[in-house]
Each structure stands twice: as C-alpha cells, then as structure tokens.
Amino acid sequence: MQEITRRKFIATATLATGFALAVQPISAGVITTDAKGLVAGAVKIPVKDGEIPAYRAAPATGSNFPIVLVIQEIFGVHEHIQDITRRFAKLGYLAIAPELFVRQGDVSKLSTIDQILPIVAKVPDTQVLSDLDATVDWAVKSAKGNADKLAITGFCWGGRITWLYAAHNPKVKAGVAWYGRLVGDSTDLTPKHPIDIASALKVPVLGLYGGKDTGIPLDTVNQMRDRLKSGKSKSQIIVYPDAPHAFFADYRPSYREKEAKEGWKRLLAWFKKYGV
Template sequence: MKQITRRKFIATATIATGFALAVQPVSAKVITTDSKGLVTGAVKIPVQDGEIPAYRAMPAKGGNFPIVLVIQEIFGVHEHIQDVCRRFAKLGYVAIAPELFVRQGDVSKLSSIEEIRPIVAKVPDAQVLSDLDATVDWTVKSSKGNSNKLGITGFCWGGRITWLYAAHNPQVKAGVAWYGRLVGDVTELTPKNPVDIASGLKVPVLGLYGGKDTGIPLDTVEQMRDRLKSGSSKSEIIVYPDAPHAFFADYRPSYREKEAKEGWQRLQDWFKQHGTSG
C-alpha cells in the first residue's frame, strides 16, 4: 500500500455549521443537545502531513476524561455528528470527531450523495487509521483525555472504520459500530474489510444493524458473526429486525426512535462494561 503523502497538507476546510446540504430537508425529530457545562467547538489536529479540523466536546470541569472517537457518516462532521459528541460530553467523555475526508474534499458543501461518493471513494484506510492515531495523541495531550479509557463509535461509513480501528489500535477498550459495511471489494485503498479482521480481533466491538437495511444484506451480518466466533474479542452483533439503514440518524426519515434509544443505551452499557466510561 502506498504511504500517506509527505507533502505538507494544510486543511482549508472548516467544521460544518448546521447540517450537510445533501441531507436537506432536516427532519422535525432532530435532537439538539446544548453546550451548558461543556467546552465545545472546532479544533485542529496535527497529523502526519499537516493538520485536519475536528469537532470536540468535553466537560468544562475536571480531567482525566475517557475518550470516545466519533466517526462520521459520508456526510462529514456536520451538526448531527457534533450533537453526538455533545451527548457524550454530557456523560463525562471528551468526544472528538475528526474530518477524515478533508484532503479529498469538503463534502458538507455538496448537495447530493452522488457528488459525495466519488470523494469518499478516494479516502485510503491507511490515512484514516493514521489520522485517528494522531487524534488520540492530541486528545491526551491537549484535552485531558485518558488513553486507558479509549472508545470508538461510528455510523455507516464510520461503522466500518470502527471495526477496522479496533483491530488497528490495541489501546481501544471497546467499540460500537452502527450499521457499518462488513464486506466489500479489496483495493489498494481498502485492503481489508471488517469480515477480514474479525477472527483476529481482540477489542470487543458491539455491532448494531438493521434487519431492513437494503445496503447491508443480513447474510453479510451472519458471515461477520461466524468469523467473530472464531476469535477472542467477545464482540457481539445486534440486529433490529424492523430497522432500516441509518436508524440512529434523527435528522433523516430513516430514524427509528425506539431502536435508536435502545442502541444508545446498549452503547453506554457496552462502554461501561469494558472500562471506557467515566
């Protein structure tokens, strides 16, 4: 695999304000979490070839916070992902969501998923994993984060990355992958998929999937379950039979309140069980 370019990369994109253009109109069911008692906003993460923007939310008081990496959907770090960070901060975490597509383009300004997909397709897994390593380092040094209490969660595109990063970084104590793709083409940019790392996975990951997800066939979910059984990670997969893809995304028509709330509680319990809560 090609190494990440050594040229100095300067991030010109900024963290989105509001929701990505491609997800308009926004549902009336959108959840809004305030910043009372929190420190929130955009930060810059030094990475291998420059710096990338990220959104951070953390308690205004205290320290030695458990860390949770929040991994974006293909729509970037827009208002929904920022709100998820604030929800974690209210629970005592320092939550950080880096913009992982920024070298390839600013997806927040694009108005259709058809425009976004070619940009996302150019993002190398190696770049993402390296950026997440840098994000963890920065959070420990600059945001009072405790690397011994490191968790990760991600949605859709970020769900796939959650599985891969849990395999990449043994410091991760637990992960929760929301409807992330499990199988796919193996390419120079994407040399492995979650099903390929499942049997060797050491970190416990909870997978949350929808039984009516037209993009992630249930046979691939069962394939992942079988591979996990041969490993030692004690990972689990929960399938909500009536839920579609993106059932946690409260700003979209796909949102399912019951399954989303249950999944969010399962996430908190999973993190607590595996030592990543405050």
C-alpha cells in the same frame, strides 16, 4: 510547491455548520444537545502532513476524561455528528469527531450523494487509521484525555472504520459500530474489510444493524457473526428486525426512535462493561 499548497489547504479547512446539504430536508424530530457545562467546538489535530479539523466536546471542569472517537457518516462532521459528541460530553466523556475526508474534498457543501461518493472512494484506510492515531495523541496531550480509557463509535461509513480501528489499535477498550459495511473488494485504498479482521480481533466491538437495511444484506451480517465466533474478542452483533439503514440518524427520515434509544443504551452499557 504542491505539498506546501496541500498543507495550507489542510490547515485552513473548517468544519461544517448545520447539516449536510445532501440530506435535506431535515427531520422535525432532530435532537439538539446544548453546550452548557461543556467545552465544545472546532479544534485542529496535528497529523503527519499538516492539520485536520475536528469537533470536540468535553466537560468544562475536570480532567483525565475517558475518550470517545466519534466517526462520521459519508456526510462529514456536520451538526448531527457534532451533537453526538456533546451527548457524550454531558455524560463525562471527551468526545472527538475528526474530519477524515478533508484532503479529498468538502462533502458538507455537496448537495447529492452522487457527488459525495467519488470523494469518499478516494479516502485510503491507512490515512484514516493514521489520523485517528493522531487524534488519540492530541486527546491525551492537549485535551485532558485518559489514554487508558479509549472507546470508538461510528455510523455508516464510520461503522466500518470502527471495526477496522479496533483491529488496528489494541489500546481501544471497546467499540460500537452502527450499520457499517462488513464486506467488500480488496483494493489498494481499502485492502481489508471488517469480515477480514473479525477472527483476529481482540477489542470487543458491538455491532448494531438494521434488519431492513437494503445496503447491508443480512447474509453479510451473519457471515460476520460466524467469523467473530472463531475469535476471542467477545464482540457481538445485534440486529433490529424492522430498522432500516441509518436508524440512529435523528435528522433523517430513516430515524427510528425506539431502536435508536435502545441502541444508545446498549452502547453506554457496552462502554461501561469494558471500563470506558
């Protein structure tokens, strides 16, 4: 009975509308991308134990689209993450942002980070990687995606996952990790962190970090750089010296327009370089 209830919960969960409550007020400089010429909106992704909601955006016409997985911050798949998928779709990509915390709770309706963190802490890496595999399968079978042109990008929590998924799925052509945590304790839920997979990584990942990020010390970024040098993935890390954490998040006070725009250009060039 418990499993049936869980499946029903997953199947009926919905995506957030608007921005996460935990990051109010919203900045006046928020970027808004319309859906003109796109197919955009909520979809259901079949996973091992039911369904999870996701937001996808793609050109309204055509097929065989390159795929970009867009991985959320701790605040869930709210309007900012949805807007990023539309930005990719305007450039010809099929972009999908799956809601990866849905089994543990709905973070979009929580008003403080202190409420969100206990939910995020319960999310197993194995669950996330499996859900992303299922999302790729759905993209190819149900949304006209090209399995041979797969990329991933993620922000904050999603930045860490970007590194891990690039190590998990060798079919990924390129990844871009925005200020994702690199080191941490090994636990049952989080057995490995980016620094643990760096030397064995085969997929080229571009890391974009802020020099004034108080949550990700520069010494850990330098450790990651050293580990990457011992591998063969051609991965790189760029540090913007004056940027804080979440410098790409245009809806938050942490947004830095210059670094965000430059980082976005680097992302697109990185994807193009590796055939996505």
